[in-house]
Amino acid sequence: xLQELGSGGMGAVWRAYDPELDRAVALKVLWPGDExxxxxxxxxxxxxxxxxxxxxxxxxxxxxxxxxxxxxxxxELVKGRTLRRWLEEERPKPAAILEAYRQAGAGLGAAHLAxxxxxxxxxxxxxxxxxxxxxxxxxxxxRPAQLGESIPAGTPRYMAPEQRRGRAVDHxxxxxxxxxxxxxxxxxxxxxxxASALRRGQSAAPGDRYPSMHALLRALDPRPAWRRLAWVGAxxxxxAGLGAAxQARRLVPCSGAGxxxxxxxxxxxxxxxxxxxxxxxxxxGGLGRSARQRRVAAALPGEFGPVLRSLDEAARAFESGFQxxxxxxxxxxxxxxxxxxxxxxxxxxxxxLDAAVTLLEKPTGRAAAIVEALPKPEDCERARRVETDxxxxxxxxxxxxxxxxxxxxxxxxxxxxxARERAAALRERARRTGHVPLxxxxxxxxxxxxxxxxxxxxxxxxxxxxxxxxxxDAARAExxxxxAAGQSGDERARTLQxxxxxxxxxxxxxxxxxxxxxxxxxxxxx
Numbered sequence: 001x002l003q004e005l006g007s008g009g010m011g012a013v014w015r016a017y018d019p020e021l022d023r024a025v026a027l028k029v030l031w032p033g034d035e036x037x038x039x040x041x042x043x044x045x046x047x048x049x050x051x052x053x054x055x056x057x058x059x060x061x062x063x064x065x066x067x068x069x070x071x072x073x074x075x076e077l078v079k080g081r082t083l084r085r086w087l088e089e090e091r092p093k094p095a096a097i098l099e100a101y102r103q104a105g106a107g108l109g110a111a112h113l114a115x116x117x118x119x120x121x122x123x124x125x126x127x128x129x130x131x132x133x134x135x136x137x138x139x140x141x142x143r144p145a146q147l148g149e150s151i152p153a154g155t156p157r158y159m160a161p162e163q164r165r166g167r168a169v170d171h172x173x174x175x176x177x178x179x180x181x182x183x184x185x186x187x188x189x190x191x192x193x194x195a196s197a198l199r200r201g202q203s204a205a206p207g208d209r210y211p212s213m214h215a216l217l218r219a220l221d222p223r224p225a226w227r228r229l230a231w232v233g234a235x236x237x238x239x240a241g242l243g244a245a246x247q248a249r250r251l252v253p254c255s256g257a258g259x260x261x262x263x264x265x266x267x268x269x270x271x272x273x274x275x276x277x278x279x280x281x282x283x284x285g286g287l288g289r290s291a292r293q294r295r296v297a298a299a300l301p302g303e304f305g306p307v308l309r310s311l312d313e314a315a316r317a318f319e320s321g322f323q324x325x326x327x328x329x330x331x332x333x334x335x336x337x338x339x340x341x342x343x344x345x346x347x348x349x350x351x352x353l354d355a356a357v358t359l360l361e362k363p364t365g366r367a368a369a370i371v372e373a374l375p376k377p378e379d380c381e382r383a384r385r386v387e388t389d390x391x392x393x394x395x396x397x398x399x400x401x402x403x404x405x406x407x408x409x410x411x412x413x414x415x416x417x418x419a420r421e422r423a424a425a426l427r428e429r430a431r432r433t434g435h436v437p438l439x440x441x442x443x444x445x446x447x448x449x450x451x452x453x454x455x456x457x458x459x460x461x462x463x464x465x466x467x468x469x470x471x472x473d474a475a476r477a478e479x480x481x482x483x484a485a486g487q488s489g490d491e492r493a494r495t496l497q498x499x500x501x502x503x504x505x506x507x508x509x510x511x512x513x514x515x516x517x518x519x520x521x522x523x524x525x526x
Contacts, residue, residue, distance in 0.1 A: 014026070014027045026059075026074070026075045026076065026077040026078070027073070027074055027075075055106070055107055055110035055111075055326070056133065056135075056326060056329070056339070056343070057103045057104065057106045057107030057110065057133070057134055057135055057136060058107040058110055058111065058135060058136050058137075059075055059076050059078060059127070059135045059136070059137040060075065060076040060330050061073060061074070061075050061076075062074045062075065062076070075137075076135075078127045078129050078135055078137075079129055079130050080127045080128050080129035080130055081127065081128055082123060082124050082125075082126065082127060082128070083100065083104065083123040083124070083126040083127070083128055083134065084122075084123035084124050086100070086128040087123065087185055094186055094189045094190065094191070097182070097185050097186055098182075098186075098194070098220060099396075100128060100132075100134050101134075101178070101181070101182045101185065101220075102217055102220065102221075103133065103134035104121075104126045104134050104136055104178070105178055105213050105216065105217050105220075106213075106214075106217065107126075107134070107135060107136035108121060108136060108171075108174050108175075108178060108213050109212065109213035109214050109217070111136070111174075112171040112174070112212065112213055117169055117170055117171055117173060117174055118136065118174050118177075119154055119163065119169060119173065119174070120138065120154040120155055120158075120177075121136070121158065121174050121177040121178055121181065122155050122157070122158045122177065122181055123181055123185070124138075125137055125138040131340075132396075154177075157180070158176075158177040158180045158181060159173075159176075159177065160172070160173040160176035160177065160206070161176075161204050162206060170206065171212065171213065172206040172209045172210075173206070174213070175201050175209050175210060175213055175216055176201060176202055176203075176206075176209065178201065178213070178216075179198045179201030179202045179216070180202060182198060182220075183195075183198045183202070186198075193219075194220055197210075197216065197219040197220050198220075200219075201216050218263070261315050261318060261319055261350075264315070264350060264353055264354045264357060265292075265293070265311050265312070265314070265315040265353070265357060266290045266292075266293065292357065292361065293308065295361040296308070296311075296357065296360045296361055299360060299361055299362050299363045299364075299367075300360070300363075300367050306371075307360065307367055307371055310371045310374065311357065311360075311371070311374075314353060314374050315353075317376070317377045317378070318346065318349070318350055318353065318377045320377070321346055321377030321378065321380060321381075322343075322346055322377075324381075325339065325342045325343060325346065325380070325381075326339075341380075342380050342381065344399065344402075345379070345380035346377060346380045347403065348402060348403055348406035349375035349376075349377060349379075349380060349406065351403050351404075351406045351407040352374075352375045352406045352407060352409050352410060353374060353375060354407065355406075355407040355408070355409070355410045355411070356370050356371075356373070356374055356410040359410050359411065359413075359414065364413075364414050366413045366414055369413050370410055370413055373409075373410065373413060375511070376510070376511070378510070379509075379510040379511050382508045382509065382510060394433055394434075394435065397429070397433055398433055398435050398438050401426055401429055401430055401433070401438060401442070402438065402441065404422070404426055405423075405426060405441060405442060405445045408422060408423055408426075408445055408448075408449065409445060409448065411449060412445075412448035412449050415451045416449065419449050420446070420449045420450075423442065423445055423446045423449055424446070426442050426445075427439070427442045427443070427446065430442045436469060436470040437470040437471070437472045437475070439466055439470065440463065440466040440467040440469070440470040440472045440475045441472070441475055443459075443462055443463040443466040443467075444463040444466075444467070444475050444478060444479050446459060446463070447459035447460045447462070447463045447479065447482065448482065453486055456486070457483065457486060460479050460482055460483045461483070463475070463479040464476055464479045464480060464483070467479060473502045473503070473505040473506035474502075474503075474506040474509060474512065476502040477499050477500075477502035477503040477506055477509075477512055477516075478512055478515070480495050480496075480498050480499035480502060481496070481499045481512070481515050481516060481519055483495055484496050484499060484519050485519060496516070496519060496520065499516060499519075500516060503516060
């Protein structure tokens with residue numbers, strides 16, 4: 001043990017070194033000489049609760065055990081400060097407060113999905129690390145939700161009415177505490193819609209609150225529906241996140257990925273194959289599909305079966321991708337920086353899937369192309385980009401713009417005036433950041449959205465110039481590949497050679513490698 005970090009009602013927390021893991025950890029031990037069996041069991045219960053939750057917005061537990069007569073819990077060492085201190089020292093704007101609490105809420109939501117209730121959520125029981133990532137901790141009062149019985153334990157200022165009365169508590173009790181804390185943090189600065197959601201979350205009767213933390217987080221999301229991703233929660237992220245909310249990109253948390261995927265593309269009660277052969281009308285409802293899925297089916301008469309199967313498979317792949325990434329991080333197989341990269345990539349790709357589904361809700365005549373262009377979550381396992389060298393406020397804005405760019409990509413398959421207008425607005429926002437690689441990416445997406453061949457070629461040449469200025473080989477490679485698609489003969493061959501060279505300099509990129517192979521095998525434009 002190297003240094004005492006703090007103490008609480010159950011014991012002290014030390015900074016320690018674990019030689020087996022070869023890393024610093026936070027070690028929580030009982031007060032010296034405390035032999036209470038109740039205290040021992042409470043410490044063990046805290047560790048067991050935390051160990052059951054694999055989520056970037058919940059402090060990870062590595063080990064629990066005894067050393068002589070002392071009990072200990074080895075946890076992730078978080079360099080940061082409590083959410084309370086962050087609020088007091090930074091005096092953040094309402095948007096930043098909402099984002100921080102969204103992450104904390106995603107962590108709580110993940111605990112609820114694991115069948116746990118925290119029972120003492122407050123700003124002191126969440127940490128904000130040096131990158132802006134929020135983690136919920138101190139599950140010492142948590143217990144499996146199904147136990148039902150309760151004692152009036154917790155912090156009275158944040159306790160739900162049923163908890164103060166010693167009645168049974170559940171996830172809605174945590175929701176009450178969360179809303180009290182967030183309302184306190186926002187004060188009179190809370191927008192009317194946010195304030196209304198918080199009042200519902202603080203309803204005296206649990207049944208009048210939101211059915212889940214994820215439902216509450218959706219109600220608290222200030223963005224228009226077409227831009228929403230929660231980690232995000234915490235959600236997800238779940239939400240995950242999530243340095244500076246995954247530098248504002250870790251918006252889909254690990255354990256909460258299912259909740260966000262349920263919004264983008266819910267799991268069916270029946271398979272698409274069963275639906276297509278069952279003799280019923282999907283658009284008529286009652287067959288286990290959501291309203292959004294029924295709209296997609298109604299827009300695709302005669303071909304909804306294959307499309308829905310593809311979307312079902314894509315959603316399962318995303319869920320698996322989030323789980324693999326977060327499990328690898330928790331096992332120590334990947335670094336926090338690599339987690340940031342992968343989660344940012346997964347979040348951007350999920351935004352792209354969400355936008356693709358929105359396009360499919362209306363007849364476009366391009367359903368097959370839209371489905372074919374769906375992002376592949378496994379590509380994110382080789383993700384590169386993450387703006388770790390930017391100040392946190394700029395990193396958040398750059399990440400937000402990248403996410404919106406990802407959501408615009410599917411519109412490149414149709415003539416979408418609204419998408420071009422949004423891209424033009426993003427260009428101005430990118431310019432204000434002064435981040436040259438981002439400006440190159442915006443130019444690329446703008447070119448992707450131009451439907452006419454002549455203007456599209458000019459836009460692609462501008463994108464190539466912007467990529468060269470930014471030193472972004474990946475953006476240059478993609479722009480060259482798109483340019484080659486409209487060329488023929490020697491000109492096309494030279495462009496493909498330049499694209500291949502740029503891709504080699506950029507490093508492994510499965511999506512661009514597939515695009516290169518596709519262009520090599522595609523017939524030349526006439």
